[in-house]
Amino acid sequence: MIKWTAWPLMIFVLLIAAGCSGDNENKPDNLEENMLPNAREEQGFSLGFYDQEMQIEKERTFEIETDDFLRNILFRNKTNMDRSFTLIIFSNGEQKEFIVNGQREKVYHFDLESQQEANMLVKLVNIEDGFHAVDYIIMENSDIVIDSNDLTVADELSRIFNVRVNLFKDMNSIPTERPSLTQIGEDLTESRVEGLLINKHDKLYSALLQTESKETVVFDLVYGNLGEDHLDFYLVSLIDWKQERMNGSLKIYDDLASQENKKMKVSVENPKEGNNLRVIMLTNPFTPLTEESPFTSSPKASFKLELTK
Missing domain, CATH: 2.60.40.10 (Immunoglobulins)
Structure with missing residues (x-):
């Protein structure tokens, strides 16, 4: 994405606002109540991150003992058009397999009609010992051939909706050593x-x-x-x-x-x-x-x- 191209749609992420985190009844059935007030009437997309009991997950750092990590991702299409999307996951810069709604995938495509949502139970698997910077990434998947004279569509299709978490397995601190800068531009x-x-x-x-x-x-x-x-x-x-x-x-x-x-x-x-x-x-x-x-x-x-x- 380049800065000088504007996004035509408002994009919003479903976040916990201060003072709104104590209601245990805030479940996906009540999605509108979980949204920030100015997002409820706008067109765009919402992304929610939930625990296994479908409570909004506020934490982004987790110490784990097993080789898997399970959370729910709720993604909603609030536009007036049917859309197609793709979910991919990276850990420390490498694409990973995962299990979504019981199916093992490396690339998960899903379609959403206007005003519909996808509730995805996502399990990371085969997590090795160490520190893992995990990026859940959703992008729009479209066969549109982009016109070089109109970069608006290109910009729309480059939008990323993401959740980032840090996982620690059998360690409790981020490594101080960094990868070598071997290919500096x-x-x-x-x-x-x-x-x-x-x-x-x-x-x-x-x-x-x-x-x-x-x-x-x-x-x-x-x-x-x-x-x-x-x-x-x-x-x-x-x-x-x-x-x-x-x-x-x-x-x-x-x-x-x-x-x-x-x-x-x-x-x-x-x-x-x-x-x-x-x-x-x-x-x-x-x-x-x-x-x-x-x-x-x-x-x-x-x-x-x-x-x-």
């Missing part, structure tokens, strides 16, 4: 991008929306931080929603200072010659999620790159 003199932009080779800050599908897809990636705080992250690439190696690695770790933009030449493996490609920035993977500060900045996605045959 080159600094740009001008900063215009917040997030990610798959860029045309011959024109900086110009979106590449279509390219030929080959065994290796090559492009320039511009990524930036226009916020006030330092940002570190994993960069991952997806072809048809499945993680593929980028510059030979499943994930690239990098960081950005405030008001910094970088550019990197990227090669993504495309062994099955898929139909579309996305790059996602999984932000602040080592940030504590405390009771006082349970949230961090949301992941960011590039525009969808159509791979033509």
